[in-house]
Amino acid sequence: MSRKYLFTSESVTEGHPDKICDQISDAILDALLTEDSSSRVAAEVVVNTGLVLITGEITSKAHVNYVDVARKKIAEIGYTDAENGFSANSCSVLVALDQQSADIAQGVDTAQETRDGASEERLDSIGAGDQGLMFGFACNETPELMPMPIALAHRIARRLAAVRKTGLLPYLRPDGKTQVTVVYEDGKPVGIDTILISTQHAPTIGDITDNAAVQAKIKEDLWTSVVIPAFVGMNVQPDDQTRFLVNPTGKFVIGGPQGDSGLTGRKIIVDTYGGYSRHGGGAFSGKDPTKVDRSAAYAARYAAKNIVAAGLADKCEVQLSYAIGVARPVSMMIDTFGTGKVDEDKLLAVVQQHFELRPAGIIQAFNLQRLPGDRGGRFFQDVAAYGHLGRTDLDLPWEATDKAALLQQLLTPTAAAVV
Numbered sequence: 001m002s003r004k005y006l007f008t009s010e011s012v013t014e015g016h017p018d019k020i021c022d023q024i025s026d027a028i029l030d031a032l033l034t035e036d037s038s039s040r041v042a043a044e045v046v047v048n049t050g051l052v053l054i055t056g057e058i059t060s061k062a063h064v065n066y067v068d069v070a071r072k073k074i075a076e077i078g079y080t081d082a083e084n085g086f087s088a089n090s091c092s093v094l095v096a097l098d099q100q101s102a103d104i105a106q107g108v109d110t111a112q113e114t115r116d117g118a119s120e121e122r123l124d125s126i127g128a129g130d131q132g133l134m135f136g137f138a139c140n141e142t143p144e145l146m147p148m149p150i151a152l153a154h155r156i157a158r159r160l161a162a163v164r165k166t167g168l169l170p171y172l173r174p175d176g177k178t179q180v181t182v183v184y185e186d187g188k189p190v191g192i193d194t195i196l197i198s199t200q201h202a203p204t205i206g207d208i209t210d211n212a213a214v215q216a217k218i219k220e221d222l223w224t225s226v227v228i229p230a231f232v233g234m235n236v237q238p239d240d241q242t243r244f245l246v247n248p249t250g251k252f253v254i255g256g257p258q259g260d261s262g263l264t265g266r267k268i269i270v271d272t273y274g275g276y277s278r279h280g281g282g283a284f285s286g287k288d289p290t291k292v293d294r295s296a297a298y299a300a301r302y303a304a305k306n307i308v309a310a311g312l313a314d315k316c317e318v319q320l321s322y323a324i325g326v327a328r329p330v331s332m333m334i335d336t337f338g339t340g341k342v343d344e345d346k347l348l349a350v351v352q353q354h355f356e357l358r359p360a361g362i363i364q365a366f367n368l369q370r371l372p373g374d375r376g377g378r379f380f381q382d383v384a385a386y387g388h389l390g391r392t393d394l395d396l397p398w399e400a401t402d403k404a405a406l407l408q409q410l411l412t413p414t415a416a417a418v419v
Contacts, residue, residue: 002185002186003185003186003187004183004184004185005183005184006181006182006183006184006193007147007149007181007182007184007276008149008179008180008181008182008194009147009149009150009152009153009179009180009269009273009274009275009276010153010177010178010179010180010269010270010274011150011153011154011156011157011177011178011179011270011274011386011387012157012176012177012178012267012270012385013157013160013161013174013175013176013177013178013199013385014077014078014161014174014385014386015077015078015079015161015173015174015175015176015200015255015256016175016176016177016256016262016267017047017175017256017257017259017260017261017262017263018262018263018264018266018267019262019267019384019385020045020047020073020074020077020079020256020257020262021044021045021046021047021262021263021264021265021266021285022045022264022265022267022271022284022285022286022384022385023073023077023285023381023384023385024043024045024052024054024069024070024073024074024264025043025044025045025056025264025285025286025384026285026286026380026381026383026384027069027070027072027073027378027381027384028041028043028054028058028064028066028069028070028286029041029043029285029286029287029288029372029380029381030372030377030378030379030380030381031062031064031069031372031377032058032060032062032064032288033062033288033369033370033371033372033373033380034062034372034373034377035060035061035062035063035064036060036061036062037369037370037373038060038061038369039058039059039060039061039062039288040057040058040059040060040129040288040290041056041057041058041060041286041287041288042056042057042058042286042287042288042291043055043056043058043097043264043286043287044056044263044264044265044286045070045262045263045264045286046261046262046263046264047086047257047261047262048257048261048262049085049086049257049258050085050086050090050091050092050257051091051092051094051257052070052074052091052092052093052094053094053096054066054070054093054094054095054096054097055095055096055097056097056098056286057097057098057099058097058098058099059099066093066095066097067093067095070093071088071089071091071093072088073381074086074087074088074091075088075089077174078164078165078173078174079174079256084173084255084256084258085254085256085257085258085259086256086257086258126290126327126358126359126360126363127324127325127326127327127359128290128292128296128322128323128324128325128326128327128359129287129288129290129291129292129293129324129359130282130291130292130293130322130324131321131322131323131324132280132281132282132292132293132321132322133280133281133319133320133321133322134280134282134292134293134296134297134300134319134320134321134322135272135277135278135279135280135297135300135317135318135319135320136297136298136299136300136301136302136303136304136305136317136318136320137272137273137276137277137300137301137304137315137316137317137318138301138304138305138307138308138309138315138316139276139308139314139315139316140308140314140315141188141189142234142390143233143392144390144391144392144399145305145308145309145390146273146389146390147273147274147276147277148180148182148189148234148236149180149181149182149274149276150270150273150274150275150276150387150390151390152180152182152192152195152230152231152234153178153179153180153274154178154386154387154390155230155231156178156180156195156197156226156227156230157176157177157178157386158386158393159225159226159227159229159230160172160176160178160197160199160222160226161174163225163226168225169221169222169225169226171201171202171204171205171218172199172200172201172202173199173200173201173202173255173256174200174255174256175199175200175252175255175256175259176197176198176199176200176255177196177197177198177199178195178196178197178198179194179195179196179197180192180194180195180196181193181194181195181196182236189236190236191236191239191241191242192236192237192238192239192242193241193242193243194242194243194244194245195227195238195242195243195244195245196245196246196248197222197226197227197245197246197247198246198247198248198249198252199218199222199246199247199252200252200253200254200255200256200259201214201218201247201251201252201253202253203251203253205217205218211250211251214251215246215247215250215251218246218247219244219246222246223244227244264283264285264286265283265284265285265286266283268281268282268283268284270387271283271284271285271387271388271389272297272387272388272389273389277317278317278319280293280297280319282294282297284297284383284384284388285380285384288369289359289362289363289366289368289369290359290363292320292322292359295359295362295363295366295368296320296322296329296357296359296362297388298362298366298388298389298397298398299320299355299356299357299362299365299366299398300318300319300320301318301389301398301399302355302397302398302399302400302403303318303351303355304316304317304318305398305399305401306401306402306403306404306407307334307336307347307351307407309401309404310401310403310404310405310407310408310411310412311341311408311412312336312340312341312342312347312407312408312411312412313336313337313339313340313341313347314336314339315336315337315339316334316335316336316339316340316347317334317335317336317337318332318333318334318351319331319332319333319334319335320332320357327358327359327360328357328358329357329358332348332351332352332357333348334347334348334351341412342411342412346411347411350407350410350411354403354406354407354410355403365397366397366398367397368397382394383396
């Protein structure tokens with residue numbers, strides 16, 4: 001029996017209060033890793049009207065001016081006018097940091113498990129920074145092998161920032177949220193039901209002062225300059241049945257930290273798969289790569305994406321779990337939701353053999369401790385907004401499909417890899 005349903009995902013812009021915090025946390029991480037690649041970082045940030053609080057636990061040999069890092073990131077996002085209630089130059093920045101717990105450090109520095117030789121000892125030398133479970137997911141709904149609702153929500157959010165920063169729509173301000181509802185039939189996207197954009201804006205646009213006229217102008221401009229470009233390359237497009245909602249409250253002038261407080265790690269569904277796949281509960285931003293909440297989630301995405309890119313499944317979810325101080329995963333599961341072309345047990349065995357899932361191995365495979373320095377002092381901060389996964393605008397190691405051909409060779413020797 002045919003089944004039709006709707007699925008919705010949201011994204012937020014870099015000026016959203018929670019995303020400001022994520023980006024400052026990851027800018028701090030980048031700065032620390034650039035000077036000391038072995039830095040242990042759990043940086044948390046809170047923002048409110050005129051206030052930034054930096055807290056958490058950091059152990060590092062690096063000398064970083066956290067206040068300068070925060071102000072630079074806030075200005076880069078676009079908060080430079082004190083009249084908006086939050087500005088890089090006028091906000092107060094408070095710093096309250098501790099060192100990483102010695103009890104945690106001893107398990108991370110020396111993993112509690114048996115070594116199999118010199119090279120294995122090196123990769124086993126870092127234990128997981130905490131217990132927990134992580135999920136990675138991929139599907140063939142979009143070119144980026146992500147679920148269509150979150151892929152579109154991110155595309156629209158990124159486009160909102162782009163037209164603001166280039167001056168194409170200069171009346172836009174940094175805060176904003178997007179939401180896309182996709183129509184599914186028999187598990188496949190077939191239409192766009194609703195597109196919702198809430199974007200902060202100036203009270204007037206040129207000589208337009210009437211609010212109703214302002215909102216009409218915003219809606220017209222967003223459809224042409226934001227929505228239509230976001231659908232390039234998608235095999236499903238909006239049509240005359242698609243609802244387009246803009247600023248449903250009537251206006252959105254007060255925003256950012258003046259409109260709402262922000263906190264690191266409060267947008268974990270936006271950061272991942274938009275609710276389409278399961279989530280282990282751990283946030284990413286502000287955490288160094290020994291924290292498997294972050295690095296193992298990237299590794300799980302890498303495995304799932306290569307399975308889908310190889311044509312071995314239309315959808316794939318990988319779960320990993322870890323124990324603090326232990327390098328190897330406690331458990332691993334692969335679910336292809338009935339779309340797999342090979343047995344899931346065979347997929348599991350091949351992934352366990354050919355994908356590195358220990359913290360030190362993930363760090364080495366993805367070059368996670370050296371990347372900030374290699375990229376001019378920034379890497380993690382660039383994924384702190386608009387999603388950590390499925391990013392076609394960034395060269396992310398966990399988004400590579402370089403193992404798809406190997407998977408096909410091992411599991412379907414006569415097929416050609418889809419990469």
